[in-house]
Amino acid sequence: MLAFLFTLFVSWLNLWGPQKPLVLQPAPFPVARPLFAVAAVRDERPGRPPLAWLLTSTAATVQPVDLQGGTETALQQFAARSLPQPTAARYRVTIRVLECRVQEVPAANRQAAGQLTVRLAFDWQNVEGRTVTLTEYRSGARYQRPLTDRTVVETALQQNLLGGFRYLQQWLEQGVRQDARLATAVRPSFRYETRQTEADTLFYDPARPLSWTDFTGQPRPKGRYAAAVFPGFAYQGRPRVVNGTIELELWLKVFVVRSSSWVAPDQRTAYNLNHEQRHFDLVRLVVERFRRKASPDSLTVEDYNSILQLQYLKSFTEMNHLQDQYDQETHGGTDAAAQERWNRRIDAELRGYGIVR
Template sequence: MQNALLGLVLMGLLSFSPPVGPIRLSPQSLPFTPKEFYIATVTDQRSEQGPIARLALMLNQSAQPVDLDDGVASHFRQFINQNLKQNRSLRPIAMRIRQCKVSETANGNRVTGTFTFAAAFELLGKDDSGNETSTRLTEYRGSANYTRPLNQLSVIEPTIRQALVASLKSLNDYMNREAGQNEKLAKSLNVTIIDDTRITDDDTVHYNPSRKLTWADFRATPRQGSHYAAEVFTSFAYEGKSSVKDGIINVNLTLKGYMLKNSSWGRQEARNDYSLNHEQRHFDVVKIIVERFKRKIQPDSLTLDDYNSIIQYQFIESFREMNHMQEQYDGETNHGINQAAQERWNQKIDAELRTFGVKK
């Protein structure tokens, strides 16, 4: 009877899995000091929530769930604040934990384990309305395999800690490398605008105050069915490119007000100075719109995150403004027939061109 009871006790001891406390990362002096960022927040975005580890503690027993003390986000945040020098005047970075998992399998008195870790880093900011924004910068992925005795857990903590430190070092290397040349990390923006005033012999006449339109520029055949004396095809466009140097986005824009010769025409009987002036004023309206457009795309009206979209939006708005002004000009002058209205528009156009420093 005593032997039977002893056997039951021994079986109970063998099947009992002693509780394991939460994992706590040891302090570690990190071998770098961030000069471009600080970790503002850590969030747990794992697809598999719950304890990070399932540890094999006993033979023929299910693995026991074990978590980091206070959970993944809180414990990693504490480790970072204690061991990484945080200069809050630098760029704020959010660390998103995507994967942090320890899996183990016991085989006799040996345990094989696999640790997988993944984190994403995002730049935090605010939009024009004060709402918080985030911009994806870089990711880190790592894994480790280990073997340990069944009754020794010492390898687990440094495995997790080393992965966390490696991810922070990877971020530091990325920021040091990219800070001066990556648009996402730029701190300011400059805009340089050039007017395309080339005088060429091809189909395009670029707006140039010293190069007025002539009737020789009107090469197209008059449109059948049109009761107008002449038509001029004018418009404007821009070409842009950007580069980053020393953390500054340099936006270079070339603006072009132009007239197309092979799309413009004038009837022979209407080719006089008065009619030509009316068509020239259509071209001058384009120049006015180009100058107004310039003033809409200065650095203080652009944002680092969305400057290109703002420029495109303002271009579209300016294009609509140009069409409206051209229609208003033709409507009020009755396409040049109303000479008094034509003279008022001549003066109005010249006055605005002078405000922009355009000599007539």
């Protein structure tokens, strides 16, 4: 009678007693210096249900089973013990557990047939504090096991999670070469366009100053000016990602439109040409200041384009202000003393920036 009651008690435990939690053992990661380290794990499964529903040893029912320590803690420890030390990792990621479930049903020969489903999202907070979802990982496995041995369940979980780490490493290795979201810095480089490739456009070149042949526009009716030149500037950018850095190649274009520039009859003097050249020089100086404001420290990965646009607009305003000030103080070039003062000022700035010697 006592033996019967003991057997009944054991059967009751198998049917209704809580099962031991699953233990997630660490597994060696095959990359000595991964690009990432796991900063945090968040369980975002709706309702945070038990991770597994496993058959009891009698195959009479399934019971809920969790990871030892809970999903977040177990995965965090698994990452810490499986991955190398994160000191050299470039990206510290947060793993969001979107799905992680094991479901078993009875199979032949007192076996349990199980299905594992895993879906993880990997987030990274970039250097500017913005959270970027990098990629998602989906995986799964089917297995059969003896009812008395749960080792295959723990191994399947281990290998699928390790597969997620391998997937992220491969994704980063590819993305760091071309995905701007992974960039950690912007490094601009500048080139001034000096090639004379357009018939109606003269690009600023210290070795090629203005000549009267560049003034092809129709002279204006008689007025206060002997000539007029219409310089401007623009920039063109070509970004590319190189090893986690946005290499931003910028072409700076300081130009005069020939067909908008004119000279009145009998006004083709060296003095007047110098006055117009100084208008061109002033634009070149403004653009040099624009270039120096667009430093790596001033450009952010997320907003480098809008920052450049804002600096461009400010520099364009500065250019217009300087042009007006120059004409007002020199009275359109008719005040020789004022003109000479501006000549000296502009020459000094051109030398100071290394534009001319």
